[in-house]
Structures are given as structure tokens and as C-alpha cells.
Amino acid sequence: MSSRRSRSRQSGNSRITDDQINDLVSKLQQLLPEIRDRRSDKVSASMVLQETCNYIRSLHREVDDLSERLSELLATTDASSAQAAIIRSLLM
Amino acid sequence: MVVCLSIYPKKSLQLYLASMNSKSLSSNPCRKTSFTRRFLRALAEIRREEPNSSSHVDISRRCQRIKVAAYASMASAVGSKRAWSRAMICKVRNRAICRASMRQKIKISKWKKAVANKHRRDVNQEDELRRLVPGGKSMDFCKLLEETAHYIKSLTTQVQVMRSIADYYST
Numbered sequence: 727m728s729s730r731r732s733r734s735r736q737s738g739n740s741r742i743t744d745d746q747i748n749d750l751v752s753k754l755q756q757l758l759p760e761i762r763d764r765r766s767d768k769v770s771a772s773m774v775l776q777e778t779c780n781y782i783r784s785l786h787r788e789v790d791d792l793s794e795r796l797s798e799l800l801a802t803t804d805a806s807s808a809q810a811a812i813i814r815s816l817l818m
Numbered sequence: 819m820v821v822c823l824s825i826y827p828k829k830s831l832q833l834y835l836a837s838m839n840s841k842s843l844s845s846n847p848c849r850k851t852s853f854t855r856r857f858l859r860a861l862a863e864i865r866r867e868e869p870n871s872s873s874h875v876d877i878s879r880r881c882q883r884i885k886v887a888a889y890a891s892m893a894s895a896v897g898s899k900r901a902w903s904r905a906m907i908c909k910v911r912n913r914a915i916c917r918a919s920m921r922q923k924i925k926i927s928k929w930k931k932a933v934a935n936k937h938r939r940d941v942n943q944e945d946e947l948r949r950l951v952p953g954g955k956s957m958d959f960c961k962l963l964e965e966t967a968h969y970i971k972s973l974t975t976q977v978q979v980m981r982s983i984a985d986y987y988s989t
Contacts, residue, residue: 742960747960750960754970772943779947782951782969789889792980793881793882793980794877796861797878799984799987800880800987801872803987812854812858812982812986
């Protein structure tokens with residue numbers, strides 16, 4: 727209970743309620759593959775923030791790797807007629 | 819349901835795709851399709867404009883262009899209703915306009931800032947998150963959390979589509 731009070735002091739804005747922040751933090755937790763299955767009372771807000779930063783960084787790295795892969799593949803492909811086929815395969 | 823997509827004119831294709839249900843729980847099918855279409859168009863343009871060589875310099879320049887195209891396509895697909903996508907679109911536009919000398923100056927000032935921050939212990943998680951999410955520096959904490967959630971969902975869609983395209987071209 728005391729951690730809630732200190733968290734609102736840290737956020738510095740009395741109009742944002744603790745419940746709002748808790749709600750947003752738990753929504754974020756659901757998106758993180760590492761900790762989404764853990765119970766929300768066992769996961770602190772700072773852990774969620776930490777995991778969020780790590781996850782975003784790993785997604786950025788994946789985009790970098792995929793860009794590199796695509797740049798090597800791009801030279802060797804015939805892209806013109808493939809658009810509908812790609813979209814179809816992506817959405818099915 | 820088997821439909822021959824190639825006989826449909828482009829507009830019907832769009833309507834057909836928009837009406838399909840997405841199997842994925844968290845991604846918006848329209849945003850995914852919009853991103854895919856924009857990104858594929860950008861890839862085709864890059865392929866036309868860049869030399870077809872496998873030299874290291876050319877590959878890395880293509881790679882950079884592809885990366886920027888991916889982020890720009892996703893930001894455009896999301897549109898202006900999100901602060902992070904607006905910030906991303908501005909960044910890409912400024913990057914295009916920005917001259918090389920200006921870019922060098924910005925690079926140097928960022929490097930100086932990084933050196934100054936290197937000795938600061940206990941990096942604040944909130945600051946770190948603000949750095950990672952486009953436009954994060956000027957949001958209040960609640961907005962930052964909301965935008966982060968949406969940004970993560972869009973990034974996962976982007977990665978998913980890029981991976982599918984790369985797999986498709988690998989076969």
C-alpha cells in the first residue's frame with residue numbers, strides 16, 4: 727500500500743490517479759512475452775518498465791536484422807507480381 | 819474460400835482484403851494490410867533506384883533505406899491519430915530534407931550528450947522509455963504508457979510482416 731503512495735509522488739501530477747497508472751501498466755504487461763503470464767501483483771511497475779525497454783530494443787534489433795536480410799534478397803528477386811500473393815499469405 | 823485474386827481490379831482487392839478477418843488477436847488487419855502495401859511499394863522503388871550489386875557499401879545503403887522505409891510505412895499506416903506516429907513521420911521527413919552538414923552537426927551534439935550521460939548511474943527507466951518511443955520526450959507519463967502500448971503492437975506487426983516477406987523471398 728505504501729508503494730502506491732510513493733508512486734504517485736514520483737509521477738508528480740496529482741490528477742493522474744494510481745488506478746489509471748496501474749491499469750496502463752498491466753495493459754503493457756500483457757504485451758510483453760517475458761512477463762505476461764506472471765500475476766500482476768508479483769510484477770512491479772518498474773519491472774514492467776524495464777521489460778518494456780528491453781522488448782522495444784529487441785524489436786528494433788529484429789527490424790535491423792530483417793532489413794539487412796531483405797537488402798540482400800532484394801537484389802535477387804522479381805517483386806512486381808508478388809504483391810497480391812504476399813498479402814494473401816500474410817493474412818491467411 | 820478460394821478466390822482468384824489476380825482477376826480482381828485493384829480497388830476490389832482492397833475491399834476484399836479489408837473485409838477479411840485477421841487471425842491475430844492484437845493486430846488490426848487494415849493497418850497490417852496498409853503497412854504491407856506501402857512497404858512493398860517502397861521496396862520496389864528501392865530495387866529500381868539502387869544498383870543491383872552485392873558490394874558491402876551498396877548492401878548497407880540499401881539496408882538503411884529499407885529500414886527507414888519500414889518505419890515510415892508503419893507510421894503512415896497508423897496515420898496521424900497517434901503521437902508516436904506523428905513524431906515518426908516528422909522525423910522521416912526532416913531526415914529527407916536535412917542536409918549532410920546539418921546531419922553531421924546533430925550527430926556530434928548527440929555524441930557529446932551520450933558521453934556526458936555515460937557516467938550517470940542508475941538510468942531512470944522512464945527516461946529510457948521516453949528515448950525509445952518516438953515523441954516520448956514531450957508526453958506526460960500516462961500518455962507515454964498508452965503510446966508505448968500502441969507502439970509495441972505496431973512494431974510487432976511490422977516485424978511479423980517483414981519476416982513473412984523475407985521468408986517469401988527466400989524460397
